[in-house]
Amino acid sequence: MLCLKHPGGVKTFFPFLVKQVTIILMNPRNNKLKITGLFILGIILFGSGFWYWQKVDENDLGQENQSKTTNIINQDLKPDSLPLLTVTRVIDGDTIEAGEERVRLIGIDAEEINQTGPEKNSSCRALLAKEYLIDLLLDKTVEVEIGQEPKDQYNRSLAYIFLEGELVNAKIIEEGLADVWLMSPNTKYHQQLIEAQIIGQEVQEKTDFCQQLN
Structure with a gap:
């Protein structure tokens, strides 16, 4: 058995x-x-x-x-809730201040404003980028998402800025007033910025920034 x-x-x-x-x-x-x-x-x-x-x-x-x-x-990468700051000053097309806090927008590079001489000696594109952020952000309350690397070598906070749910870092690129700049390890929205660059490049090719400034 x-x-x-x-x-x-x-x-x-x-x-x-x-x-x-x-x-x-x-x-x-x-x-x-x-x-x-x-x-x-x-x-x-x-x-x-x-x-x-x-x-x-x-x-x-x-x-x-x-x-x-x-x-x-x-x-849907953006968190539901982010810290709020009120923009008190615009330094140039990629840097703002909120009170005593200076904030560098992640992933973008705008042409520098002349810091050693008259501001008007800066490039037309640099001046327009600053004007754009002044019109868009000055005295406005924005959401701030600090990057994985929170500070740069100048002790500026590195952040993504949201106004009414829209990523300001991408908006200024779409206007042709700034370019994408990879700031590793802060790459969370890099693909969105790349897509904005495609639009911004077309704007740059057909825009006379100095004529816009005048």
């Missing part, structure tokens, strides 16, 4: 069962028992294959769900 009862649980049952079948198949006297052993061995192989492919499918499904979750997160 074949006894398949084993107290070791699922983890040790299959090795035990294989051992029992091996003993049966090695018995030269009982052909009926050999047939039974072959039948049981077939069941073992079928069950093992089914279990393996079920695990593969579960892993693939888990990876697919993880990918979907990542895509959903990327669609």
Whole structure:
């Protein structure tokens, strides 16, 4: 009589069962028992294959769900709540002040305003960039998202600025008044800035900034 009862649980049952079948198949006297052993061995192989492919499918499904979750997160990167600051001064097209805090906009580069001589000696594009931020931000309350690296070498806070839900860093690029500047590791919205650069480049090619200034 074949006894398949084993107290070791699922983890040790299959090795035990294989051992029992091996003993049966090695018995030269009982052909009926050999047939039974072959039948049981077939069941073992079928069950093992089914279990393996079920695990593969579960892993693939888990990876697919993880990918979907990542895509959903990327669609809405901006946190629901951010610190608020009131802009009290615009230094140039990529730097503002909020009280005593000086903030450098992440991921953009605007032409410098002349700091050693008359401001009017700056480039037309630099002056327009400053004017743009003055019109857009001065005395306005904005949301500020500090970058992964919070300060630069000049001790300015590095931040993304949001006004009424719109990313100001991208808006000034779209106007052709600033360019994308990768500021690793602060790259959270870099793809959005790259897309803004495509629009801004077209604006630059067809705009006479000095004529706009006058």
